[in-house]
Structures are given as C-alpha cells and as structure tokens.
Amino acid sequence: MSMFCYQCQEAANCKGCTIKGVCGKTEDLAKAQDLLIYITKGISVFSTKARELGVENKEVNKFVVESLFATITNANFDRNIFIERIKRGLQLREEVKQQYIKAGGKLIESKENTSWLKKIFGFGGAQKEEELNLPEAAIWFADNVNDFDLKAGAVGVLSTKDEDIRSLRELLIYGLKGMAAYIKHANNLGYDDKNLHGFMQKALAATLDDSIAVDGLIALVLEAGKYGVDAMALLDKANTESYGNPEITKVNIGVGNRPGILISGHDLKDMEELLKQTEGTGVDVYTHSEMLPANYYPAFKKYKHFVGNYGNAWWKQTEEFESFNGPILMTTNCVVPPKNSYKDRMYTTGATGVPGVKHIADGKNGQPKDFSAIIAHAKKCQAPKEIEKGEIVGGFAHNQVLALADKVVEAVKTGAIKRFFVMAGCDGRAKSRNYYTDFAKKLPKDTVILTAGCAKYKYNKLDLGDIGGIPRVLDAGQCNDSYSLAVIALKLKEVFGLEDINELPISYNIAWYEQKAVIVLLALLHLGVKNIHLGPTLPAFLSPNVAKVLVENFGIGGITNVDDDMKMFLG
Structure with a gap:
C-alpha cells in the first residue's frame, strides 16, 4: 500500500x-x-x-x-x-x-534495585539508573x-x-x-x-x-x-471584538464592471488587510465559498469596493475561478489543485500551498502581508464574468439571533415555528449531497434551518420564504461559526426553562467533510447534544466498535433517504 x-x-x-x-x-x-x-x-x-x-x-x-x-x-x-x-x-x-x-x-x-535479595531478605536495594521510556x-x-x-x-x-x-x-x-x-x-x-x-x-x-x-x-x-468549545469561543471573541457582531445582511451575488480579486477560505485578518490595500486602486474584492460571511461584519461594510460574493462552495472553484477572470487568493483550506487555465492567477497564503502557485508570505515583525503583487495582477485582468444575479441573506450569528429572541420564542410558543433543523457543516462533490437540497425543499413550512459552513450552498439560494419575517434559513456564518448555533441552542434552553438541551425542538442533520467538522461534532457531544445525524456517509475512521459506542451513548446516526429521514425527524 x-x-x-x-x-x-x-x-x-x-x-x-x-x-x-x-x-x-x-x-x-x-x-x-x-x-x-x-x-x-x-x-x-x-x-x-x-x-x-x-x-x-x-x-x-x-x-x-x-x-x-x-x-x-x-x-x-x-x-x-x-x-x-x-x-x-x-x-x-x-x-x-x-x-x-x-x-x-x-x-x-534513579530507581531502587528490586533484586531477589531485597525481596527475600529485605536488604536496602542499591540505586540504578534507567532511561525514561520515551516513544521513538x-x-x-x-x-x-x-x-x-x-x-x-x-x-x-x-x-x-x-x-x-x-x-x-x-x-x-x-x-x-x-x-x-x-x-x-x-x-x-x-x-x-x-x-x-x-x-x-x-x-x-x-x-x-x-x-x-x-x-x-x-x-x-x-x-x-x-476544548473545542473553548477554541470556538476564543475565535468568536477574536472575530467579533475585531470586526463587530455580524448583522443581518443582503449580499450581492452579481458583479461590477471593474477588475476584481476573489478571496476564498476563512481568514478574516487576510480579508481586512486585502480590503485596506485595495482601497482606491480601482480593484474590487469579492468573497467566495466560506469567505461569504465576511459580508456580515460591520467593519468590512465601509469598503465601497467590497462588491459581494461570487460563486458557491469550494468544490465548484474549478469552473468559477475560470469565469472570474481575475486573481484568486486562497487563505486557508478548501483548495482544489488548480487547472492550468487559471493556475497563474491563483495565490496562496498562510497554511495553504500548491506547487507552482505564487505564495504570499506572512508580514515580518507584526507587519501586514504585502498584497501588492496580486493587486497589480488584478489591474491587468478583465472584470468577472457574471454567473448569477440577485441577493442572499445572512448574518444570523448568535448576537443577532438573540436580539430577535422574543420574536423567535413567540413564534415557537404560538406554533408558527414547530422545529429547528441544524444543517451545518460542509459541502462536497458527491452527488449524494443533493440529499440536503431535497431535504431543505421538503421540510414543512413551519420549520427553520440553522446553518453554518459551506453546507448552506445546497439550499441558501432556494426561495424557502419566512415565518413572520424570520427567514427559514438562518446562516450563522463559516464552519468556524458553528459555535453560534450552540450558543443559540443553549439560550433557547434557558428561555424555555428546560433542564436538558435535547428537550428543545431542534434536530441535527449535519453534512461533514473534513476535520473542522470533527471538532464541531465533539464540541456538540461535550455540550450534551444527542441524536446527531451525519452524512452523506459516516466517517471511515470510525471502527465498528467505536461507532457502536457513539451510537449507544450519544445516538449518533447516519442518513438514508429524504422521505424516510423526514418521517424519522418529524415523528
């Protein structure tokens, strides 16, 4: 092998x-x-x-x-x-x-000599030295x-x-x-x-x-x-204290007529530095995939050249990066090895890297990164090709949802909202992931989807309507922002005076792809959440016995088909 x-x-x-x-x-x-x-x-x-x-x-x-x-x-x-x-x-x-x-x-x-003389006659054993048992x-x-x-x-x-x-x-x-x-x-x-x-x-x-x-x-x-909960709380604090609490925002998904830079991944510090350095250059900035939630932060809204979001989830980049025409900045994971048709327009930074692709190094001694090369490149490119028009709504992180708490609680009490579905996580290439689009379409109109991560691209452009002004898809942000969904659930538990978080009318139907979804799962288990369903397949790294432990102790399950799962979730 x-x-x-x-x-x-x-x-x-x-x-x-x-x-x-x-x-x-x-x-x-x-x-x-x-x-x-x-x-x-x-x-x-x-x-x-x-x-x-x-x-x-x-x-x-x-x-x-x-x-x-x-x-x-x-x-x-x-x-x-x-x-x-x-x-x-x-x-x-x-x-x-x-x-x-x-x-x-x-x-x-030093260890005492435990020879047979000591064991039989009680002699004081001599000291001997032994190396610590260090792993290789x-x-x-x-x-x-x-x-x-x-x-x-x-x-x-x-x-x-x-x-x-x-x-x-x-x-x-x-x-x-x-x-x-x-x-x-x-x-x-x-x-x-x-x-x-x-x-x-x-x-x-x-x-x-x-x-x-x-x-x-x-x-x-x-x-x-x-510790996963603690790490997500730390990042939430870092993001919100640096850029403000996300706000309900209508995000443009069309294009302008100027050259642009497309920024993908998750790192908001890179987002900030790119926006600062492109201001007044005649170059626009667009988000892609998991960077979409940058549009929700107040600190970034002041930049007039921040146009909106271009495209969809990470796995569609091989076609969307071609049509964008300008350079692309990959700030974190979610890189697909690029096609030759746009490889010369791709730049990596931070933890990312691709052979033959230009890498933008970290700034020295706390200085910002130098994005001058990608800005100069953008100026030589055509404006992005339009692939869609309209707007999508997001910005429903915990602070914003809690500001609407009275409205949400009233909707639950009156029966206008019967159930919440946490459909956070990742998107991917497999056709089986269309399950999540079909599931969203078939959900009763008295249900609300809570989401974070790129899984939302399976349904965030569907016209699913609202419930008394509350959109039926509440996007909290990146997969990094899954913490918001936990905070919302814990707050609802408090408001309704429940002892167990599992008594809430919330079901978990989560799509996973990589290791950030793993720590989100472990964080939810730590918070006491049970009966989480993962798809489109259970992790290959779970042995039958380990999977059995998770099933028996936490109710972890997979998915089957939309109709049967709908009956299972809704009783």
Missing part, C-alpha cells in the same frame, strides 16, 4: 485512499504529512513534560498549531513546504528537550529526504495495529486538526489561550502511549470536545 488516508468524507470507497487522495494528494505528499504529524507528536512529548515544570515554549505552540492546520484536507499540496517543516520540527524538538532538562527535567531516573517519535532523527520517506512509510495511520485504538487515536488527532484551525485564526487576530495548547500537546503525546487503552482514549476524545 503506497499511502493510506481516511481523514475526510471522500475517502475512497468509504474506506481510505491508498494510491492517491480523492482530494488530489499524492503518495509522497501523504507520506510527508504523516511524518510531520509524527514529529509533532514527538515535540509534544517534551513540551508536555516541560510545561509540567513551568516551561512553555511559544514557538512550539505556534509550530504545533500550524503543522496540524497544514495537514487538514485541501489545505496544502506543496511537499517541499512539509519537508522544510519536518526539518524545523526536528530542530524544535531538540530545543524544547534542552529547555526541559535546564528546568530540572531528567531523561534518566521523541528520539528518532534523520537529516535527508530519503530517510524521511523511509520513516514515513512506517509511521502512518496503519502503524497502529489495533483497529479500535487506531480509530480513537485518529478521531482525536482529526479533532485536534480542526481545533488548530480555530486557534490559528484567533492567533492571527492577537488572541490566544495557553490551556488550548497544553491540551493539544498532551493529547498528541498520548497517541504515542500504548498503555492508554480504549477507555482512556474515549475520555481524551470527549475532553477534546470541551
């Missing part, structure tokens, strides 16, 4: 990609990513020990977060970037090891690419032989990858929480510990849900 990856919903045959990733990931790239995760675990062994002695290495925190983020599905396809990160990781592991030793930590410990990831070293590749073949997902242990370790790691994305966005805005780093590194180190059995790993997975 040349590679093995099953971290996303599109895993081949719902089992795993073994030749080439459906995402476009090649064998050598997959191996480099596996080795980077392995090295990151080794760093975490020492950083966790050092933290116990009061030593926190901020460079380690940054490296771990960025390494996890870079390995998320559809984030980075540039193998050279991963090779350089592996080299840096080996250096950093040695640095934090020395910090641990300097703080009084020991790699050799904490001590392995190489300095050339050939050795990297050789080692990578032995440390991937399948190196854990027990199926259930492997399933739980990978579930934990994928949750950490999703958490890393939220933390990185918050960090870019100057917000951080050292407790999040402490847990992430402790959990990574734990995946190397063969003494931690199924029960211990289940506990860590559930603990990840707690």
Whole structure:
C-alpha cells in the first residue's frame, strides 16, 4: 500500500485512499504529512513534560498549531513546504528537550534495585539508573529526504495495529486538526489561550502511549470536545471584538464592471488587510465559498469596493475561478489543485500551498502581508464574468439571533415555528449531497434551518420564504461559526426553562467533510447534544466498535433517504 488516508468524507470507497487522495494528494505528499504529524507528536512529548515544570515554549505552540492546520484536507499540496517543516520540527524538538532538562527535567531516573535479595531478605536495594521510556517519535532523527520517506512509510495511520485504538487515536488527532484551525485564526487576530495548547500537546503525546487503552482514549476524545468549545469561543471573541457582531445582511451575488480579486477560505485578518490595500486602486474584492460571511461584519461594510460574493462552495472553484477572470487568493483550506487555465492567477497564503502557485508570505515583525503583487495582477485582468444575479441573506450569528429572541420564542410558543433543523457543516462533490437540497425543499413550512459552513450552498439560494419575517434559513456564518448555533441552542434552553438541551425542538442533520467538522461534532457531544445525524456517509475512521459506542451513548446516526429521514425527524 503506497499511502493510506481516511481523514475526510471522500475517502475512497468509504474506506481510505491508498494510491492517491480523492482530494488530489499524492503518495509522497501523504507520506510527508504523516511524518510531520509524527514529529509533532514527538515535540509534544517534551513540551508536555516541560510545561509540567513551568516551561512553555511559544514557538512550539505556534509550530504545533500550524503543522496540524497544514495537514487538514485541501489545505496544502506543496511537499517541499512539509519537508522544510519536518526539518524545523526536528530542530524544535531538540530545543524544547534542552529547555526541559535546564528546568530540572531528567531523561534518566534513579530507581531502587528490586533484586531477589531485597525481596527475600529485605536488604536496602542499591540505586540504578534507567532511561525514561520515551516513544521513538521523541528520539528518532534523520537529516535527508530519503530517510524521511523511509520513516514515513512506517509511521502512518496503519502503524497502529489495533483497529479500535487506531480509530480513537485518529478521531482525536482529526479533532485536534480542526481545533488548530480555530486557534490559528484567533492567533492571527492577537488572541490566544495557553490551556488550548497544553491540551493539544498532551493529547498528541498520548497517541504515542500504548498503555492508554480504549477507555482512556474515549475520555481524551470527549475532553477534546470541551476544548473545542473553548477554541470556538476564543475565535468568536477574536472575530467579533475585531470586526463587530455580524448583522443581518443582503449580499450581492452579481458583479461590477471593474477588475476584481476573489478571496476564498476563512481568514478574516487576510480579508481586512486585502480590503485596506485595495482601497482606491480601482480593484474590487469579492468573497467566495466560506469567505461569504465576511459580508456580515460591520467593519468590512465601509469598503465601497467590497462588491459581494461570487460563486458557491469550494468544490465548484474549478469552473468559477475560470469565469472570474481575475486573481484568486486562497487563505486557508478548501483548495482544489488548480487547472492550468487559471493556475497563474491563483495565490496562496498562510497554511495553504500548491506547487507552482505564487505564495504570499506572512508580514515580518507584526507587519501586514504585502498584497501588492496580486493587486497589480488584478489591474491587468478583465472584470468577472457574471454567473448569477440577485441577493442572499445572512448574518444570523448568535448576537443577532438573540436580539430577535422574543420574536423567535413567540413564534415557537404560538406554533408558527414547530422545529429547528441544524444543517451545518460542509459541502462536497458527491452527488449524494443533493440529499440536503431535497431535504431543505421538503421540510414543512413551519420549520427553520440553522446553518453554518459551506453546507448552506445546497439550499441558501432556494426561495424557502419566512415565518413572520424570520427567514427559514438562518446562516450563522463559516464552519468556524458553528459555535453560534450552540450558543443559540443553549439560550433557547434557558428561555424555555428546560433542564436538558435535547428537550428543545431542534434536530441535527449535519453534512461533514473534513476535520473542522470533527471538532464541531465533539464540541456538540461535550455540550450534551444527542441524536446527531451525519452524512452523506459516516466517517471511515470510525471502527465498528467505536461507532457502536457513539451510537449507544450519544445516538449518533447516519442518513438514508429524504422521505424516510423526514418521517424519522418529524415523528
């Protein structure tokens, strides 16, 4: 088997990609990513020990977060970037090891000799020295690419032989990858929480510990849900304190007649810096896919050259990037390897990378990124080709919905709203995802959809009407904003005086694709939400026994067909 990856919903045959990733990931790239995760675990062994002695290495925190983020599905396809990160990781592991030793930590410990003489006669045993039982990831070293590749073949997902242990370790790691994305966005805005780093590194180190059995790993997975809530709350605070609370907004989906830059991904700091640098240049800015919710923030509405949103979910970019005509800036994951017809117009930044695509580096010493190259490129391009007209409505994050709480509660009490459906999550290429469009169309007119993430593109342009002025699709924002949906549910629980969040008239029919959806799921489980349905398929990384635990304890389920599921949800 040349590679093995099953971290996303599109895993081949719902089992795993073994030749080439459906995402476009090649064998050598997959191996480099596996080795980077392995090295990151080794760093975490020492950083966790050092933290116990009061030593926190901020460079380690940054490296771990960025390494996890870079390995998320559809984030980075540039193998050279991963090779350089592996080299840096080996250096950093040695640095934090020395910090641990300097703080009084020991790699050799003294133990009393427990010989047969002591056991029989009670002699005071002599002291002997033994090396700490360090996992190989904490001590392995190489300095050339050939050795990297050789080692990578032995440390991937399948190196854990027990199926259930492997399933739980990978579930934990994928949750950490999703958490890393939220933390990185918050960090870019100057917000951080050292407790999040402490847990992430402790959990990574734990995946190397063969003494931690199924029960211990289940506990860590559930603990990840707690920290997932904290990470999403941190990012929500960073976004809203930086740019204001999202507002109900009508977003233009048509085009102007000037050259434009299309910005995709999730990073609002990149959005801010691009808008500032394009102001007065004659270049317009459009959002794509998960960047759509940038239109809802008050701070961005002051820019007259911020036109609106162009296109749909990430997987349609191969056709929409062609018709846009201007350059495209990819700020985070959701990159599809580009076609040659527009590859020269694509730019990456942050955690993203594609071989042969221009990369815009981070600013130095806290300075903004330099977007002058992409702006100059845009000026030479034609205006975007119009692919649709009209407006879509969004901006229903928790602050805005809670401002409408009285109206919402009255609608529930009078029976005007019978049920809410949380249909958050991800969109994807599979035709089976049309299920969510059909499901939205068939929902009774006394139901409301709560959404966040690019899953909304399956139904956010449908004319589903409103209930007493409340739109039947309430878009809270990016997948990063799923926290808003939890806040709304908890507030409704409080308003209605309920003891259990599951007593609310809310059903969960969530589409998932990659690892940020995993941490959202774990966060919901931590909050006590049960009977969540995932589709279009259950994760391939859930072994039958682990899936059984989730079903029996949390009511996790899949989907079947629209008519039968509608009956199941509505009783």
